[in-house]
Amino acid sequence: MSLASLPMYDLPELRWATDRLWQGVAGRLRAAGFAETPAALDRRADPAETWSDPDLLLSQTCGYPLTHAFAGRLSLVGLPLYDALGCEPESDFGPTYCSAIVVRADDPATTLADLQGWRAAINDWQSQSGMSALRAAVAPLAKGESFFSQVLETGAHAHSAAAVAEGRADVAAIDCVTWALLGDVRPQAVERLRLLAWSTAAPALPFVTSRARAGEAKRIGSALTDALADAVTDPAFSEAVAALRLRAVAPPERADYGRILEIEAEAEAQGYPVLR
Template sequence: MSELIAALPMYDWPEARDEVDAQWASLRDAFRRKGIDAPQSIVRRNGDLPPVPGGIRDGEGKLVAPNPTTLPPDELDFHKLWMHPALLFAQTCWGPMELGLSRHVQVVGQPSYDAYEGGQGELYSSALVMRSGEGPEVRSPADGKALLPLDLIRDRRFTFNSLDSMSGIIALTRDLKAAGENLNIFSSRSESGGHRDSIVAVAEGKADVAAIDCESWALAQRFEPAAKTVRIVGWTGRRKGLPFITARTTPEKNVRAMREALAGLAEQPPIQRVG
């Protein structure tokens, strides 16, 4: 049994778990063919994480996260997962990476977003959504540039999944700045806890605008009834999508083997591309 762990938490909606498990099975088998002792299944809760006596420490021995056994077992703390020394493979977001996670992990590759409107190769964008009837619906710009309906969103209530989310708030913040605006264009801002929660908040009238990454929006179209009452009124510019990562301590030969495995899967759905 492998002592390593893997997770694909970013698009692991309850309704899509069989698909996520199948994605991991494809990755796992490709990694094993390269000689990597990949775990049989992915972790979905803190209780699945191996204990780290004394807590998780960085390369200099500084404590950066507690022993996972001290965390609520039925929840999943993404940041503790990402910094776990036994991490073989997981997804993260460039927001946390820019805020310091990059010091603790290695980037293995990037997924492809070709299957989603707003995506192109390793680049993705976020759909700006509002309730139906509050603005004209728009398609993703072919050039991948931001399409911000400034007059439409001005003085509206904005909700976002988390402050460290590239797709939920950071990308929009940067695009607004490029347009000579900032988040003060909104009358208020609130944190929803997740892209799905943001969609529901807009649909229920608790907020007016949200930025939803294109893959999460595609999931919402399939599984979230509230998505039927909201529409896309704008787009953020395309940026690098969610990277695949491994622990900083993962041996270079294993990182290289995983990159080769991802390249070998590049022609199979879901497309994986080396970063």
């Protein structure tokens, strides 16, 4: 039996929308001949377990694991376009997103340089938006030395935002789609934070399938695109897509995930290979 997961923006308050999105996509996949399409999403605590499974039918991942731990192990299906500040539909490397670098609302920092010696929160060491984007932002200021006094790994962007708001950390880089969604579902939490700067842009978080299904990737991508087109005539599905801020899915050939590696290389060239 195949499996599917959509872990990237699956906040607890939005699981109803993620499930409804999957129901629409699953129907299109079955209609396209994927009879083994699962009825429900796999929500294992570690999404890497599903990304590693050769029976993976559809998931969404970050560009950093796609180009590092899972390089050559997943096939691109499509590129999402989101209705969120910080997302752009066109660039030299496809649809993009960036990170909101945030501090507490009452903190005095006005520039990235003011963050030196502060405590940073990251969602994961294998995250483009939470780790690599922040590393790239402060690399020119670090001059090859430690920039932060502490780096706290929280496990999720929402946890990083909470760590800053609660004073356990001073700064975090939050995926701009997550930042927008938190503003929708947890406005009081976001009000305790302040946007200090935007990070450099990176290719949007890709929809993927197992490398074993590389020959079926276009059919899977078409089913995903067709499902989103259904939102025009299905009010319940449209409500879910709008709640997730998902506008469209672009074809994988528009992507250039080499940009993820370039961002990392630029920080390394400045003597700052590790966020510290």
